[in-house]
Amino acid sequence: MSVAGQDIDRAISFPNIPGYQTLKCDFHIHTVFSDGSVWPNIRVQEALKDGLDAISLTEHIEYQPHGEDLPHPDRNRSYLIAKEQAKAHDLIVVHGAEITRDLPPGHANAIFIKDANKLVLVDSIEAYREAKRQGGFIFWNHPNWIAQQRNGKATLTDLHRMLIREGLLDGIEVVNDVTYSDEALQIALDNDLTVIGTSDIHGLIDWQYELGRGGHRPVSLVFATERSEEGIKQALLERRSVAWFNNLLVGNSEVLQPLVEASIEVVECTYQGPSSVATVLLKNDSDAAYILRNQTEYTFHAHADVITVPAQSEVKIEVKTGEQTDQFELSFEVLNAVIAPATHPSITIPVRVDL
């Protein structure tokens, strides 16, 4: 079933959180204008089908394998075509480019820039500086990439520390394509970098993430005060983002905890007859299949301590409250979300009983 170009089955969906809209964004995408395999219009259509709010086509500045066939001198071309394609739709196209260097500093995306051509500079640090002069937001791409880091462990170098100190590095990919990095998350936390998740797609989204088998593309969920380019940029600068990847939510607890809490709603709660077993109907209004571990003293009538709540669906939890009461609290560790390596957010769900 298709609504205005958006395929409902595959559209990524998460609720807003208090004070912010939840925008679904992919800031790392390639086309034939660098080493990707599709024209920019396909990227726009994929984004619309995926229900995204914003994308950025981030062609390699320095790597142009199709250059023989596309000898264009204009590094903004891909952006301009996508922007034109997106006009008829409600999709934000952010101007971006990938500064593509050996490690360190490795690859980095500069988004919200004005002119990618000016980033064609010999010195990578100068390219970062130019991007910042244009108002860019810069994040380190796939710091866990085994082609550049054999052990797969994102590691901060002195050069990166310098970039951070000089305000030239704003974010870091904790998720890139089909990978996630605990080490990158720790770097983000230690250095106040924004957590980023991207597809880095070169081929087709449908194939790479096996959408036909229920997969989804990695994205950054960005919590913005308004649905605009400016709103997204400000949110990123203020580190209000969560990476969504392979049923995992990654972010700092300031935004990740409200996101989980906004996802799960108590629809109703009643006692079963004169018993003190309360049936709580929970509704999960998100694409995440939550894995919850009980943190209260209560035991359940149909579950042990771990409960799974499938995406976009309702589940019943039967809570033994000891005696009947008109309200109580559930509390869970959220195992499919991380706020630090091997560290999960906790949520509290107040329940009011329909007596």
Next chain:
Amino acid sequence: MSVAGQDIDRAISFPNIPGYQTLKCDFHIHTVFSDGSVWPNIRVQEALKDGLDAISLTEHIEYQPHGEDLPHPDRNRSYLIAKEQAKAHDLIVVHGAEITRDLPPGHANAIFIKDANKLVLVDSIEAYREAKRQGGFIFWNHPNWIAQQRNGKATLTDLHRMLIREGLLDGIEVVNDVTYSDEALQIALDNDLTVIGTSDIHGLIDWQYELGRGGHRPVSLVFATERSEEGIKQALLERRSVAWFNNLLVGNSEVLQPLVEASIEVVECTYQGPSSVATVLLKNDSDAAYILRNQTEYTFHAHADVITVPAQSEVKIEVKTGEQTDQFELSFEVLNAVIAPATHPSITIPVRVDL
């Protein structure tokens, strides 16, 4: 696709464990001969479709709501019909009956009995004794039943303690129909009772457990030295059983840990090129969708610390081993299995690398 009366899609499947066959058994079932809604032949067919090894039709001795229409004086009738029906198939039918009393002692199933008619006795304790004289194995049914226990918390009474002391109570249902009880599990552990999971089906298995949506009937997995009535009885007396319910495995660690380990096999492991990221292909040869939490120092390249391994399928885990090595160990807390309330078994998986 149907193989000899067994519906492959719904047949419950778990691997054997070292030294024992894993038999799938349901020891709590009703028909029109007490308060159920089907003839015994349907129970045999359901069991065959579900891939069970053994069933017991356990009609209420004292509760005969269809008595006006089925005024049979013979409490063995249901067993005899099912036994006859099962002859053409490889299904064990265990003779049983439900001693149906107020709490305490509540309801109890006596299985492996010889003559249910002799259990028709005024004094419930005498009925237990008669069952034992016949060689019976007795377990307490749904100790968490809110019709008998308003707070839903299984609680041992002095009468039960006496029954246990006298050797009149061998097991306890930690799973009955659509319920699970942490308190019953604790009672089993504290009193060396056998852990039992049953459907207590009265209507149709297909409907009650929503097989069309991937559900399964609750069963006891019994670990027997031979696939026979005697083998099952001995296994139960020696507490070698696990309850399987709603993707939860419940049992003591002596059998539950080997069951999980037998379920998960390393198919292959190789390093990705010159990197030290090892791709481990795990195969889950069971119906349980495992939820595993990393207990090693290793981090993963495509997961945070919690990994789900769908039923009857393969998943890849990419392990960052720091340097290349020819063998290493994975270790996980198994969150969809409990060996005590809120306590999960740990498994260790040795991995040999194909260098």
Next chain:
Amino acid sequence: MSVAGQDIDRAISFPNIPGYQTLKCDFHIHTVFSDGSVWPNIRVQEALKDGLDAISLTEHIEYQPHGEDLPHPDRNRSYLIAKEQAKAHDLIVVHGAEITRDLPPGHANAIFIKDANKLVLVDSIEAYREAKRQGGFIFWNHPNWIAQQRNGKATLTDLHRMLIREGLLDGIEVVNDVTYSDEALQIALDNDLTVIGTSDIHGLIDWQYELGRGGHRPVSLVFATERSEEGIKQALLERRSVAWFNNLLVGNSEVLQPLVEASIEVVECTYQGPSSVATVLLKNDSDAAYILRNQTEYTFHAHADVITVPAQSEVKIEVKTGEQTDQFELSFEVLNAVIAPATHPSITIPVRVDL
């Protein structure tokens, strides 16, 4: 998703036709009270899940294989239990019984009777007469049954002709369980008998008709002026019924043609730009997957002459009308419906173009 006991996925659904409600009925059902395998309450629940309007439990008068266990002398018992069970629901339970004899006359169901006990008579013809005295409607069951008719071809005997002449035979099963009979349909047409389709279920509907793979139970669609026992009886006496079986609709054209026409609606029709190719959006509001063969001079832009319209869905047909016009007619032979052996109804669909 379950609505008041009715399972939406499996509920049989056909639209009303002009002047009549379309009621879904199964008039041939067994329980443990003859040779079936379930208690009557299961039959009520199956009917509710299948979205039926009426059922009749038609136990064999003369065949009581469970008689040893259910030695009830009252042949009305099954009806009475089902009637009681159905009280809380909007399901009509029609009193019936199966007069079970060798061929001729074979088996016959008498429905709308008052007392099945009075049908226990040595002479089958007398049993028919008694059923008629009670106001019964009588139909010949499975005239194609190979246990009674080796070549499987329903054949009228002199005895049947006599029954028809005397007004003792009102209908004939053209569909019974998993069989359909062209010969029975011809007999119905030649002798003004009502066309009947029934499940004759003994086991479980879910299994026998493989509901999990999209199957459905056979039913009679009865076109009644009101949704009541009386409405159904009158409709049957006036031959307003269609058998629905395995995606086949069987009946006389007076009701079958309006049923097909009511099933298919033109949602919208527009020309593609300045072309004279009209896109017609057809909606099939029924459970039948229609197979339609073009009977007009028009050719289509995306189909040859045969078009399939899946159940409960929409399809687009692009019609080359030669020149633009504000209205035209489609006409199809309906290949999954028969009004006589190898004879299909024709429908005409007027199309108004949104110019």
Next chain:
Amino acid sequence: MSVAGQDIDRAISFPNIPGYQTLKCDFHIHTVFSDGSVWPNIRVQEALKDGLDAISLTEHIEYQPHGEDLPHPDRNRSYLIAKEQAKAHDLIVVHGAEITRDLPPGHANAIFIKDANKLVLVDSIEAYREAKRQGGFIFWNHPNWIAQQRNGKATLTDLHRMLIREGLLDGIEVVNDVTYSDEALQIALDNDLTVIGTSDIHGLIDWQYELGRGGHRPVSLVFATERSEEGIKQALLERRSVAWFNNLLVGNSEVLQPLVEASIEVVECTYQGPSSVATVLLKNDSDAAYILRNQTEYTFHAHADVITVPAQSEVKIEVKTGEQTDQFELSFEVLNAVIAPATHPSITIPVRVDL
């Protein structure tokens, strides 16, 4: 499940016919090198996933909307890239180009050419002649295209007649993208043109043909003596091809009838006990869901005269043969195949009974 780059679920599959291999080919495909939206490598991957044997990238010679970005003077570039990509796989890439003119003659594909650059000629007829000089096979594209033919009816002009007379037109698309044309089929039959079906894909196969909902790309099934470029060319020149589109098979009866017969195999046939109802198990070893209409005097025990045989599956037909016999014949009109407008092939299936 993926086998060597080929996605089993979506791979198009039809059996060979006596004397010939059945090759699945798509000879009308676009990339960014004319007005398509993907790089040639995606076309190779799509073809491998679809199980194709051969493709031809047929860029518009005269229409280069991406020319500003891809100002390549070499019209062979797309072919060369695809050829290189296909090297590692068992996929034949045929050199082709689309001669793109107003009607008449409209668009035409020349395949098996040597140098597309030489087709850049002002006079379209000269381009055809050059293609033939290079050994090309030329077919008329989408003669039913409403942008060129408002009424959607393929119509031969004098120019086309001249082309045919001069041997400059070998085939005609009866299927293009999401359209089929009865008129084009009639033109093919009247003028001995080869029947062609193509996708004419510009975007993504997955989206355009809704593979996720069971759709398939249109192809030409080519019946070749060997699986090679030469084998395909000779087959096309000898008109051994069938268009496969939206569950419709289109072709001349010389190859279409054997194709249907090769698709359907009698697995076994036995009588039901002493009856003369023969159960015939038919296996459909093709992707076509056959719709068959009985052409014999036999009637069936579970069907009226029209039978559907789902793709890649088995169905049982119960045939009333009157008396038991050791062999008989089934005969069907094949309604989802056309050998002329509104004309279907007939097949005969000899059945040997296991007595």
